[in-house]
Amino acid sequence: MQSHENRQADVVIVGGGVAGLSCAIFTAKAGLRTIILDSPDSQLRGVKQVWNFPGFEQGIAGADWLASARTQAVLQGAVVREEKVVALELQARPYTAKTETGNTYEAPFLVLAVNLGSELLATQGLELAVNEYVPSKKIRYVTEAQSNGQTSREGVFVAGLLANLPSQSVIAAGQGAFVGVQIASAFGQKPFMWHD
Numbered sequence: 001m002q003s004h005e006n007r008q009a010d011v012v013i014v015g016g017g018v019a020g021l022s023c024a025i026f027t028a029k030a031g032l033r034t035i036i037l038d039s040p041d042s043q044l045r046g047v048k049q050v051w052n053f054p055g056f057e058q059g060i061a062g063a064d065w066l067a068s069a070r071t072q073a074v075l076q077g078a079v080v081r082e083e084k085v086v087a088l089e090l091q092a093r094p095y096t097a098k099t100e101t102g103n104t105y106e107a108p109f110l111v112l113a114v115n116l117g118s119e120l121l122a123t124q125g126l127e128l129a130v131n132e133y134v135p136s137k138k139i140r141y142v143t144e145a146q147s148n149g150q151t152s153r154e155g156v157f158v159a160g161l162l163a164n165l166p167s168q169s170v171i172a173a174g175q176g177a178f179v180g181v182q183i184a185s186a187f188g189q190k191p192f193m194w195h196d
C-alpha cells in the first residue's frame with residue numbers, strides 16, 4: 001500500500017505524454033519531488049515513425065520516444081504512476097488530483113498536460129476552445145493559458161497542445177520543458193539553469 005507521503009509532491013503533472021514527460025525531466029533535475037499521473041495514451045504512441053524530431057535522423061517510433069523520455073524522467077528522480085485522473089481541485093494550494101484508483105495527490109505546482117483528456121479541465125472552470133493550429137480541429141486549448149503555460153492560478157500550468165501549439169511533438173516537448181524550467185525557477189526563487 002502507498003504511504004500518504006508518496007502522494008505529496010512539489011509538482012504533480014497530469015498527463016505523461018510528450019509535454020508532461022519533458023516537463024518532468026526538468027523539475028526532477030531541479031530536485032523537486034515530481035509525480036506524473038498518466039493514463040497512458042499519448043497521441044504519439046501510435047505513430048510508427050516520427051521523422052521531424054531533431055536529433056533522430058533515422059526517425060524514431062513514437063512509442064520508443066515515449067519510453068525513452070519516461071526513463072529519462074525517472075532517472076532524474078520523477079515518479080510515474082499509471083493512474084487516470086478523474087477529478088481536480090484547483091481553487092487553492094495545495095492543488096489536488098484524484099485518480100480512478102481513489103488516490104489523491106497534492107502539490108503547490110500542478111501541470112495540466114492531458115491533450116485529448118481536456119474534458120477534465122472544464123470541471124474547474126477552465127474554458128476550452130478549438131486549437132486552430134491543428135488542422136483536424138479535434139484538439140482544444142485552455143483559453144486563459146499563455147503560450148508559456150501560465151494560467152491565472154499561481155502554480156497551475158498548461159503544457160503541450162493544450163497550450164495552443166502547432167501539432168508537432170517537438171514543439172510540445174519544448175513547451176513542456178519551458179514549463180518545467182519556470183516551475184524550477186519559481187521553486188528555487190532564481191532562474192533555473194541546467195547546462196552539462
Ligand SMILES: Cc1cc2nc3c(=O)[nH]c(=O)nc-3n(C[C@H](O)[C@H](O)[C@H](O)COP(=O)(O)OP(=O)(O)OC[C@H]3O[C@@H](n4cnc5c(N)ncnc54)[C@H](O)[C@@H]3O)c2cc1C
Binds near residue numbers: 050
Ligand atoms: C495520427 C497522428 C500522427 C502524428 N504524427 C506526428 C509526427 O509524425 N510528428 C510529430 O512531431 N507529431 C506527430 N503527431 C502529434 C504528436 O502526437 C503530438 O504533438 C504530441 O503527442 C502532443 O503532446 P502532448 O503532451 O500535448 O499530448 P500527448 O502526447 O497526447 O500526451 C497526453 C497524455 O495525457 C494523458 N492523459 C489524458 N487524460 C488523462 C487523465 N485524465 N489522467 C491522466 N493522464 C491523462 C494521455 O494518456 C497522454 O499520455 C501525431 C499525432 C497523431 C494523432
